[in-house]
Amino acid sequence: MRKEYEVAGHRFAVVMPDNEVAWNSMGSYKPFEVEGVSDCIFTAELIEAMPDITEKKRVTVSCAGSDQARIELYEYKDEWLMELAPTMNAPVRAYLITDKAFKNARFRMLGSIWFSLNTVMMLMFAFATARKNTLLMHASVTVKDGKGYLFLGKSGTGKSTHSQLWINNIEGCELLNDDNPVLRVGDDGVVRVYGSPWSGKTPCYRNLNVPVGAIVSLRQAKVNKIYRQSMPESYASVYVSFSGYRFIKEMAEGLHITNAMVVSTVPCYMLDCLPNAEAAFLCYQTVSK
Amino acid sequence: MKTKKGYTLRPLGQEYILVAEGLDVADATRMISMNATAAFLWEEVEGRDFDEQTLVDLLIDNWNVSPETAKKDIAALLKSWRKAEVIVD
Numbered sequence: 221m222r223k224e225y226e227v228a229g230h231r232f233a234v235v236m237p238d239n240e241v242a243w244n245s246m247g248s249y250k251p252f253e254v255e256g257v258s259d260c261i262f263t264a265e266l267i268e269a270m271p272d273i274t275e276k277k278r279v280t281v282s283c284a285g286s287d288q289a290r291i292e293l294y295e296y297k298d299e300w301l302m303e304l305a306p307t308m309n310a311p312v313r314a315y316l317i318t319d320k321a322f323k324n325a326r327f328r329m330l331g332s333i334w335f336s337l338n339t340v341m342m343l344m345f346a347f348a349t350a351r352k353n354t355l356l357m358h359a360s361v362t363v364k365d366g367k368g369y370l371f372l373g374k375s376g377t378g379k380s381t382h383s384q385l386w387i388n389n390i391e392g393c394e395l396l397n398d399d400n401p402v403l404r405v406g407d408d409g410v411v412r413v414y415g416s417p418w419s420g421k422t423p424c425y426r427n428l429n430v431p432v433g434a435i436v437s438l439r440q441a442k443v444n445k446i447y448r449q450s451m452p453e454s455y456a457s458v459y460v461s462f463s464g465y466r467f468i469k470e471m472a473e474g475l476h477i478t479n480a481m482v483v484s485t486v487p488c489y490m491l492d493c494l495p496n497a498e499a500a501f502l503c504y505q506t507v508s509k
Numbered sequence: 510m511k512t513k514k515g516y517t518l519r520p521l522g523q524e525y526i527l528v529a530e531g532l533d534v535a536d537a538t539r540m541i542s543m544n545a546t547a548a549f550l551w552e553e554v555e556g557r558d559f560d561e562q563t564l565v566d567l568l569i570d571n572w573n574v575s576p577e578t579a580k581k582d583i584a585a586l587l588k589s590w591r592k593a594e595v596i597v598d
Contacts, residue, residue: 280532451522452542459528460538466530476519476528484522 224260225252228402228414228429230349233257234341235265242266245333248417251427262318262348264325264340270315276301280467283308285375289339293465302343306335316340322347342400342418346464351474353405353481355462359435361396361413362386367433368396368413369507370403372461377438378495380422385500396430398422403432405481432486434507441492444499446506454488455479510598512555518548527551527595541593546572547586561587 276294283290294301302316314336318325329336346356360379399420415426466472493499515531525548568579
């Protein structure tokens with residue numbers, strides 16, 4: 221069975237056997253499902269057996285922390301092979317083999333279906349859109365008065381908490397996505413933020429988009445304080461909040477162009493904050509001007 | 510001295526930013542912003558051996574600055590490059 225989904229205006233396809241239980245783990249994709257068959261940025265097909273990968277050549281390993289996903293990248297024949305694990309020291313739970321254009325992928329899952337499926341789709345989505353004015357972000361997004369406000373920061377900084385502080389203390393706020401929203405620069409130059417099927421631990425899978433009001437990087441502090449970032453600071457804040465293989469020249473170039481366009485258009489701030497209502501008020505009053 | 514491998518200079522607004530894009534860079538989030546003059550100098554010496562005087566000469570040859578100003582500007586520039594760890598002595 222083949223199903224197509226559209227996230228941030230990009231269509232992709234998932235192919236798995238009709239009776240595959242993994243379809244049951246794709247509830248978060250439902251709001252993004254689209255009818256018919258059309259041009260897709262990538263197709264990911266589940267395979268039951270792995271090809272002989274003994275000739276794989278290790279390229280790099282990435283892991284942002286001991287409780288973060290580990291991605292081992294290999295070159296295999298003239299394709300990329302990725303071995304995925306949910307934490308730094310966990311065994312490999314999924315394999316992803318993709319052509320170097322990131323258009324046709326095959327994947328195999330050894331367990332942890334939710335982790336495996338979402339990691340495969342997120343990686344493919346991020347790589348296939350890298351040259352399409354699109355960034356798959358690590359952020360929490362709250363909507364107020366028709367504009368999206370992205371909160372960035374390292375894991376554990378309090379991005380979700382800050383979104384909740386806006387929602388609980390400022391009238392008319394709602395959550396758009398709590399972990400992996402998508403930024404896209406439109407042909408009209410407007411930077412919009414889109415919901416996605418990926419939202420971390422918070423089930424918030426909304427097929428909605430709004431123009432971005434501001435991007436706010438969070439840092440834990442003893443006193444609430446906010447300032448507008450310079451362009452290089454803004455660039456650096458956004459840079460560390462999305463991923464991609466920058467040693468792949470075309471990908472690095474595409475990501476840079478989008479990153480530069482985003483920070484040239486959207487005001488970016490640094491918020492030193494406590495997890496309290498005052499931080500939300502200070503932030504809202506500053507960034508909504 | 511030499512520029513470190515794995516860095517790419519990219520335009521950002523009216524200025525430039527030097528970002529780590531190579532597999533061999535230890536800290537991939539390290540970056541440094543540069544104005545047009547610094548970016549020009551970086552590109553001139555990238556990948557080859559150079560010293561303070563190389564940069565001073567380049568600055569004098571291409572911009573209308575006195576040797577004294579050039580010396581002072583290059584000293585400051587090298588300080589920032591060393592701090593950002595994008596060159597090796």
